[in-house]
Amino acid sequence: MRYLPHTPDEIEQMLAAVGKRQLDELFAHIPEDCRYRGDIDLPDQLSEWDLLRRFQDLGPQLSLASARAVLVGGGSYYHFVPEIVRSLAGRSEFVTAYTPYQPEMAQGTLQAIFEYQTLTARLLGMEVANASIYDGASALAEALLMALRLARKKRTVAVSAAIHPHYRQVVRTYLEPGGFRIIELPLDETGRTDLTSLPPPDELAAVALQSPNFFGVIEDMVDAAPTVHDAGALLVTCFTEPFAYGLLRSPGSCGADIVCGEGQSFGIAPSLGGAGLGMFACRMEHVRNMPGRVVGETVDLDGKRGFVLTLSTREQHIRREKATSNICSNQGLCALTAAVYMASLGGTGLRRLAKLNYDKAAYLKNGLLASGARLLYRGPTFNEFAVRMPAGFKEQRRRLMERGIVAGLPLDGFDPALQDAYLFCVTETVSRSIIDELCKEVQS
Amino acid sequence: MRYLPHTPDEIEQMLAAVGKRQLDELFAHIPEDCRYRGDIDLPDQLSEWDLLRRFQDLGPQLSLASARAVLVGGGSYYHFVPEIVRSLAGRSEFVTAYTPYQPEMAQGTLQAIFEYQTLTARLLGMEVANASIYDGASALAEALLMALRLARKKRTVAVSAAIHPHYRQVVRTYLEPGGFRIIELPLDETGRTDLTSLPPPDELAAVALQSPNFFGVIEDMVDAAPTVHDAGALLVTCFTEPFAYGLLRSPGSCGADIVCGEGQSFGIAPSLGGAGLGMFACRMEHVRNMPGRVVGETVDLDGKRGFVLTLSTREQHIRREKATSNICSNQGLCALTAAVYMASLGGTGLRRLAKLNYDKAAYLKNGLLASGARLLYRGPTFNEFAVRMPAGFKEQRRRLMERGIVAGLPLDGFDPALQDAYLFCVTETVSRSIIDELCKEVQS
Amino acid sequence: LEEALLWEKGKKGRSAFSMPQQDVPEADLDASLLGAAPDFPDLGEVDVVRHYTRLSQWNFGIDTGLYPLGSCTMKYNPKINERLAATPGIASAHPLLPELSPGMLRILFELQQFLAAITGMDAVSLQPAAGAQGELTAMLMFAAYFREQGGQRRRILIPDTAHGTNPASAALCGFKPVPLRSGPDGILDPATVAAEMDEQTAGIMLTNPNTLGLFEENIRAITDIVHGAGGLVYGDGANLNAVMGIVDFKRCGVDAMHLNLHKTFSTPHGGGGPGAGPVCVVKRLEPFLPVPRIVKTAQGYDLHSDAPASIGRMHAFFGNVSVLVRAYGYILSMGPQFLKKASQLAVLNAVYVREQLRDTLELAYDRPSLHESVFSDKRQHAFKVSTLDMAKRLIDHGYHPPTVYFPLVVPGAIMIEPTETECKEDLDRFIAVFKEIAREAETDGERLRQAPTRTKVRRLDETRAARTPCLIG
Amino acid sequence: LEEALLWEKGKKGRSAFSMPQQDVPEADLDASLLGAAPDFPDLGEVDVVRHYTRLSQWNFGIDTGLYPLGSCTMKYNPKINERLAATPGIASAHPLLPELSPGMLRILFELQQFLAAITGMDAVSLQPAAGAQGELTAMLMFAAYFREQGGQRRRILIPDTAHGTNPASAALCGFKPVPLRSGPDGILDPATVAAEMDEQTAGIMLTNPNTLGLFEENIRAITDIVHGAGGLVYGDGANLNAVMGIVDFKRCGVDAMHLNLHKTFSTPHGGGGPGAGPVCVVKRLEPFLPVPRIVKTAQGYDLHSDAPASIGRMHAFFGNVSVLVRAYGYILSMGPQFLKKASQLAVLNAVYVREQLRDTLELAYDRPSLHESVFSDKRQHAFKVSTLDMAKRLIDHGYHPPTVYFPLVVPGAIMIEPTETECKEDLDRFIAVFKEIAREAETDGERLRQAPTRTKVRRLDETRAARTPCLIG
Missing domain, CATH: 3.40.640.10 (Type I PLP-dependent aspartate aminotransferase-like (Major domain))
Incomplete structure (x- = not known):
């Protein structure tokens, strides 16, 4: 095992140095009724390559990696990372x-x-x-x-x-x-x-x-x-x-x-x-x-x-x-x-990027309102906002999802009264063309 | 531009320190008839994110990344890299x-x-x-x-x-x-x-x-x-x-x-x-x-x-x-x-891995010969060998390719006399099940 | 070489960030909401790269050398696990869209099963973000359990060999910690427990192996006493690395325990975190585990929050998932066989060092120990050389010092945990250096008291830092 | 701290490699073919990680600090390009299966176009794996051209300010280098060229800007003379970083030139390589370019090898593609605007350093210079302090020394090329340090002669290394 450097010879030498004949003897003082019985019930050891393959096989299930845009925040945000x-x-x-x-x-x-x-x-x-x-x-x-x-x-x-x-x-x-x-x-x-x-x-x-x-x-x-x-x-x-x-x-x-x-x-x-x-x-x-x-x-x-x-x-x-x-x-x-x-952005960069988030979210908000959505609340917002979407949005959202666009987070899971309400988040990772595509779908 | 640290102020200070007013003056001694005319004919600057996207867009064209096994060597080999x-x-x-x-x-x-x-x-x-x-x-x-x-x-x-x-x-x-x-x-x-x-x-x-x-x-x-x-x-x-x-x-x-x-x-x-x-x-x-x-x-x-x-x-x-x-x-x-x-493998590891390459190639060689292939040469081989494949292999190879298996390198591109001859390479990255799948296809 | 602080560098207008295009119109913002731009330095990409590259060079990590910090299990952190955690499908999974990342729930579910199998316990929550939060989670569950039993208990027993955070975690849940003295042999005497355990006492928090590296051999007697009085037993699993596949904690009578994935399961410590402190419990405590729980369904995996007895939520989402993923990778790399082997070799290494150094340093308790051993500076007192001096002198030889002055029961403690990933040559070299330092202590104590001398800074004035705190620049 | 050599470490039977399963039967091998297992040390993963981590700490790179090596263009290497080169689709492309990686051919084709646009030349080959191989490629093309013209020419003119590899590259192709002296102003006099150019002479190899950082202002007159005698002009593009978007090499009369992508286009130098040395040529030399050539077709991109005049193949496949990809990323990141800006700022930085140090060091040629400037140690001779001493003393201050003792035309040369990615503060600090060293030279020369003192090793005995070579351990 590549993480365990001991050769059989070394184990023997070290055991001899501490006056033991076998590794088990190191644990002789542990009472019998505390002992683990049998082998640990775990899958067999995987090689580095089989492990990589196992993660790759999970890949197709891990679909967000290939999304074109995720317009969902709610406490976890997609931003560009240099x-x-x-x-x-x-x-x-x-x-x-x-x-x-x-x-x-x-x-x-x-x-x-x-x-x-x-x-x-x-x-x-x-x-x-x-x-x-x-x-x-x-x-x-x-x-x-x-x-x-x-x-x-x-x-x-x-x-x-x-x-x-x-x-x-x-x-x-x-x-x-x-x-x-x-x-x-x-x-x-x-x-x-x-x-x-x-x-x-x-x-x-x-x-x-x-x-x-x-x-x-x-x-x-x-x-x-x-x-x-x-x-x-x-x-x-x-x-x-x-x-x-x-x-x-x-x-x-x-x-x-x-x-x-x-x-x-x-x-x-x-x-x-x-x-x-x-x-x-x-x-x-x-x-x-x-x-x-x-x-x-x-x-x-x-x-x-x-x-x-x-x-x-x-x-x-x-x-x-x-x-x-x-x-x-x-x-x-x-x-x-x-x-x-933060050091990479600097004060100037952070201000610009924050403003861009704000501008893009405003652009989507306007687009959705023009497409029949209603604001859940009318207070000012930054890069997220909640809207009640017109009937049929559930299906539109499904279609957008198929095209790699995750259009907002349904809020009814948090409060049943918020049926048809969605929380949208727009960061700098969402291009105008995505927003336009989304609004067009909602208008359709 | 994030790779160019100079602010406009600094450029001015530095120009002043060297007795110039503009950047162009630094090049005043370059004869007119050597000068570049106009702007360089290149695509506009891409942001880090657009650049990443451009490479991702090349992705679908870069299909070897998702192959299950590539049984081709000929001077460039697929081995596991820790x-x-x-x-x-x-x-x-x-x-x-x-x-x-x-x-x-x-x-x-x-x-x-x-x-x-x-x-x-x-x-x-x-x-x-x-x-x-x-x-x-x-x-x-x-x-x-x-x-x-x-x-x-x-x-x-x-x-x-x-x-x-x-x-x-x-x-x-x-x-x-x-x-x-x-x-x-x-x-x-x-x-x-x-x-x-x-x-x-x-x-x-x-x-x-x-x-x-x-x-x-x-x-x-x-x-x-x-x-x-x-x-x-x-x-x-x-x-x-x-x-x-x-x-x-x-x-x-x-x-x-x-x-x-x-x-x-x-x-x-x-x-x-x-x-x-x-x-x-x-x-x-x-x-x-x-x-x-x-x-x-x-x-x-x-x-x-x-x-x-x-x-x-x-x-x-x-x-x-x-x-x-x-x-x-x-x-x-x-x-x-x-x-x-080489240090990661060590002498013991290199020997074992080389032997595994040899064993796997021998396994495929035997499998192909049993499926109707004929050796191009009968000398001993290591992890590559050349065979003449039975009629119909071209189509079988296409089908294997669709399943993510690249089955050998056609040799007719190197020598027209080598029609139907293929060079196969089997490294440790090719599992027995892939080899069996390949042989089964050839037998079909 | 020096490196200025970030804000001592840079120039307004520089940037290390590739600003995306302004592809939408600018939108107005109410002036009353608008703030000043943050007072951050503006740096170019080269500035940032050099700054952190240089900073990194002042750090010592596992990749640099032996790091025998007792009770911290500083073992090698496999690089492949870093790569697995960076898998795009994992890194990009959104916590409120788990249906789009079912593979993630599968990883978490399986990891829960793995940890249950390794400890012998029945059910697991992965939410706690660190060992201390794992302790807290367990204590919250104890409180909830007694609430449900109808009789809130207020006392909890904590031996002096327990981890430092145990009392604070208990206190947060309204328990009053009752300290128990360990016996002269470094382990707990059942009689001590029996004397304090009663119907007002919620139970006991036991670190086993304890912070002296000793197995609490009386644990079955102790847990019987606690259970007999209706109490619960909490096991601090920080030292699990000594006993994987060797001890079954449920058989020991433990009802709840936390694990430190960043210790036993080799996720990197990151200079202080993030870690992960999953909690494993027996069946009867399962209803109290945090929500949401991950359940296996016919279709795959799902989240389950309808658990009226649950203590509630410990983390905004699912815990430190990027750490959990690394531990999952580690367990799969090791398999049952090599996990047990890791424990055996961790103990072998520790015992080997103990035996080689027993003539050099005073051994605190001379009895069978496991993954770490505790010495003291008693023999060096005569030369006015302290544990701290020897520790700092090790730095000059390129070693990270052991844990010092902990546990508190051993004055001038030196607690050495080599872990299983160190090879014999490196241990032999470390032992030789330590012996040399002990000789130096006798002949040239001043040299030790001046150590370290080869680092970027010499000994730092910690008193000044605490008296007149300067916490931001 | 020391780090043993690999074979002074390890233990037979260890491994840092995760051995795949033996899932096929073992096959026999003729005993006469079987060798002994290679005599490599067996190391564990921790051993390997610590070994190379420690080695890396003894290295100075661009990420560590200013690296003003003249003629080497040590500019910042963007990290994003490392990631692009590691894209699975790129890293896994097989050279004999380009039809499975059409995106790769597109990248290479576009890069050729980019390089043509930047230099003003007509056609490009990306095969040469380094600058010197680029030179060789151009010289092979010259030889092929004259062979086709029916009259092989044997002489080639090389000024003393040319790069060191020029004569060797020419000699390999059967040309006899004829050295030309540059004028007292550091540039070449057309009369010198006219005196040597004749019908037996293949042409001239010109580095422009030359290795003194000076633009060969008479280049048009020189190339006219060479062309007038039926010769060809080779331009060494190693110093292209000074003149992107400013000089058009075709207009200058250059027929073929190589570029160093690892200089101008910011691919990392990797401690000596891999680099890339594409060759750009004018139309009439295009038929001689190496094969295969990448061509655009209606369906996409294809390879074209049917070129009877071609010099043949320079590389087993397509050149150092992983380097080419990084340069492609760099060019796209910069665009036309910032490439030109990079040249302007590279020159500004160099001229700024020249002006600040002109009172400290002897300027070799006091005339307008571009991306680098060459000083000498003339003023320090009086104090028995040499260029080498000052260079080594810079190391103690955390700077990589400039290029020293090159070009040969300036005795005791000190050649400083800061590049455009260094900011003003860092240059100011470097200048201040150099001034301090010059003062120290007057007052405490011994300190300089003993430098460096803060590195892992002091000055090394290079004579001994060459006299009794010990090349393997």
Whole structure:
């Protein structure tokens, strides 16, 4: 076996050196009634070539690879990824390193993550960002737990009904055993969250909004922040499409206290929704309550700049059950990938590409409205929007699918009331001709 | 343009620093009548994404990618390439380096090539190998030129008719302007070269054989060497399939003086026949007449082992027109790839894999003979052999092609007398079930 | 050589991105929504390539050399699995369109089966994105189980040899961790468990093999005690690499356990992640597993969310699928035979190193150990040389240091886990170097205290980093 | 850190290769044919990965930093082209089954057209595998042309500023090189050509821009002289990167020229190859181009070998196709506009460096230069510091040295070609470092003579390597 370097001779020599005759003897102290009986019930070993073939045989089933355009987002987005992102983030020194516990041997990872934190904070308009956590959903759950820690005795959080349904489910999973109360805030007719009836200030720890929200609508965070703060709560905002902040006001500049979300759009393949990237940022005053790893700048014995994991007093091996959270890793390689991607775009590039997403989505939205679709909500949107489609669209969608165009995500799976409603997403990967083809089909 | 880092401001600053106002002024001294008129007639710039799409659109035309098995060799072979070969040889420090003129900055390339030379010499049973030259064909031409240099006044070489026809063409191209005489040696009924009527010793500089030859037949080099030497000539042997020497006696051990051939089989993609790898080895006494680069071991100021390009007195920048050849590069990355591949196999692995090639080819050969095919030559073969196929095979081959099996190479394109003759190649990539399917079709 | 920070480079207007054509008209946006362009540096493609190429050169990975971090299982990460994960059909699968990627569900379903077979457990969820989230998932299931049983239990037992995240994970689910001392032989005494286990106690979190590399030989007695009091047993599977095909966790009495695919199943650590921490449970806990579950149907594979007892969703989608795919590839490459062999050789390597170093370093517990062994710096105290000094000196010799100062039960701990992918020569060289360092400690301690000297930076001031945090540039 | 040679590692019986199943019966082989198994070391996958990973770390590439090797055009190699060349349909194309890969012939045909458009020439062959083979191809065509003309010519003129391989390539075709001295201004005087050109002379081999980075401004007069005597003009296109879209070589009077795709068209140099050296010719030389030629037909693309005047075949198949594909991708990425821009900026960068260093180093020829400039160490002689010392000292600063001691017409030459892909900051830093080195030369020459000190090895004994060659281990 090519991964196991031991020759039979060597095994014998090593066994002799440790005073054993057989490999089994190494396990002699394991009680009989704990033992595995028989062989593991697994398929036989495959050669590298048979393994490749097995994946190729799955190929025909893996049809999205050959789609001409996928106009679906909903938390996982198709964006162009420059080849340099793949090749740089794939360098084996990055890929095969462990958590940088020995900083002298890991300045590459550490500087890259420090840069990731900085770019993330700048993007979100926040003072500090962590080294990333699992995904957008757990980031939101951790953000609310953090807000509850900061608010000490308050035990209620209010969560917009327009936050991605899966994220709300994860929040419920994380918060329920602690006995916290979760209130769901309804939407107004524009598709924005209605903040007119928040619970009383002595109960409410935080209000969570998503912008652009699940229906693509951009929340009015400038208005929301004072309302939430007046209600004695922290404003937690999340996102599934970080590209939006290439164009829109950053949550930080609107007054958000904690900002988190999913960073998959930044150079990471959808891969059925994982591995993703939980981006997480907050204000400096709250940094010691922030969950997750963080990298800081320091100096070495000669006064030379260097980077280390820091603020680990928050972490598990020191405070154990009093830790800010149980997270003791980050999505390191995904964070690095996002950093390379952000660096490749630059500020100018990100703005242009975000605007192009916006323009293309607007073009489709106009086209669909002209073809008989109706907006589900009339609030402003970025690169996603929800519409009720005319009768017959189901069949049209099937036909488009046959031509390699995946035309929107049906929303009735999320809410039976949303029959005929579809969530469309248009990124830079969708050309005008595809959009025209789609609209023409709808008009037919 | 992402490859051009200059901003308009910087261009202005730099122009100012060199006393110009516009880029055009940098070319003011170029005479008008040498100037390019108008814009270059090329397609407009493509974005990274359009470029990818253009290659994908070529995809449907590039059908070999999806073949189930290609039973064709003839100088370009399909072998399994471990993923580590791709990923290691693809490391950008290897890929983007220049010729190692500054050895202190290129010990990686230099050690790898030194190791390549060593493995090559060991494989071929020779005393010394160079750092590689263009391909198998030009390697043979250079080998014959080298033999002519060594033989001084002799001006004739004899070349087996069973050497790859393209190689013989390249030899002709290289030797003709020098006025050298090329004699073609016929084959006997076993498919081996007939050496019974060589030209007189005072004319003959070298005899060139290929083994296994173009028809797959293994030459009897043990017998050939004394015959050639008795004729006062050097024995030059070449190959298109280096795998053969994992199993067969090496040319060096049979008495060859110069050995060369194509190393594509060692981890290099066919890519329509290039880039390939001209492997080249000789006896130490002739090393100063050997063409091409060579890396040697030496020591640094502290006596530490290191590697440099050496014997450059043979090269062009010193001897100019008296150089051993005009070659001043090697197929560096291909040689490195081959070295990684050989290292991955090891001696034990190469032997086993070569044997498997042999066994599979024998299995097909037996199957075809049982199905009505007749051998073109009855000499022993390695992983290729030529047969005359029964009537109707043309149509059977078409049907197999539709099922993704490319069944042999028609030989009538090389020689109209070889109507109905096909050259089959079976490597480890062809499974028994494919061979059975092929034979069944032929029997049908 | 130095490399500036990203924003110390670049020039406004450069770009490393190939901007697609503006093939649609520009659309207006309400000015009140418009933000300033992000304050990112603009870099050319060459800038970006060189920046990260240089950064990578300051990193040490498995591909660079021996990385004997105890409890981290730094084994070789096969390159072929990187290629499999990049398969277009896998990389492009959309999580809300699984019907367009049925092959993906098949991979996940089969991987669940594989992990169940390897551990001996009955059912598996792949959602947890890391070991710590796997622990959390299991603890959430314990809480849900007792909720359903009608009697919420508040205490949970955690030995001092457990992994560091165990208490935090338990606390998140409302459990109060009750620390248990391991015995003088480094393993847990059933009597200690019996003394604390009661009807208010949810159960125990056991790392087995534990973080001393020792098998908890009394596990059957312990799990009987816990089960006898109506409790549940959680097994931290971080050290599974020692016992594949050797220990059956269900037979041991474990009710739920998490695995670290990035340890045992060789997916790369990526400088801190992404990992994957699937949870395996016995039948009676299956109803509590996260949703959606992947089920096999007559037509193929489907998602199933109708599970009223489920703790709910742990991940926005299906977990770190790109990691799961690599583990799937690894398991298929190894097959049952070589997985077991891997465990045997991992233990052989660890025991070999232990025996070769036992005269050099103080062995914390002198009894049969498995995949790792724990030493201390006790013998070096006389020379004012600490574990940290020896660790840093290893760096100068081109080795990544072992895990140090963990587990906490061993003062100045040095925890060495070579894994099975290291060959004897390399271990012998490492052992020789460690012996040399120990000699150096006696004769030239200052040299160790100044180490490392061959790295880009010398020892870094971690106190300063924590006292006056500078977290963004 | 050291890394042993391959055969100093490993252990018989290890393997890094996944051996396919023996699914057919073993076949006998005549014992007289059977050889011993090759004496290769047996290594595991980890061994191989670490070996080459470490080796790679001792290499400097374009991705590592500035590589201003004059006459080598070390520009950035776009990563996307690596991916294009690895496209399965391209990598798996079989050279004897082109009918199964018609897309490949289309790529090659279009690339020929692109190269013709860029140079202004009429027809192209892509077969030559390197620049030197391109030269050889052109010289073979010259020989064939004169053979057909009925009068073989034996002499060929080669200026001292030509590339080093020119004389060897000519000699291989039976031509006797006649060296021409360039004028005091670094370019060729038409009178020098007229004095040597006659009816026995096949023509001239001209590198333009020449190896001093100067445009041969008298080229029209020179080519007229050569053509007037019935000769042909060969242009070495190694320096095309300076003049794309600026110079039309056919208008200059060039009859045949080769290009270096690995220079101008940015395919990676791979530590010495593979490169590609296509040949472009004017109409009247087209019949002599190598076969097979790729032709466009009504149905698509086809191969054409029926060309009686052709010199024959230069390559077993179609040349270094995997390199050609990358160049094709590069040209399409750049388009006409940015190819020209690349030349303009390449010249701007070179001229900028020249002007900033003119007070530091002795400029060999003070006249308008293009993509590279040549200095000498004349001013440093006083301090016993040579070109080599300064070059080696640059290494300590993380730069690859320029080309040194070439061209031969300039003693102690230092030939700097930054290329267009370097940005101003990086050039400024390089300039500052070079100035510092020049100061150091005055005050601390020994430091330069000891350089480099930060590399894996110090200066190597090249004499010993050549005197007692050790070429295999």
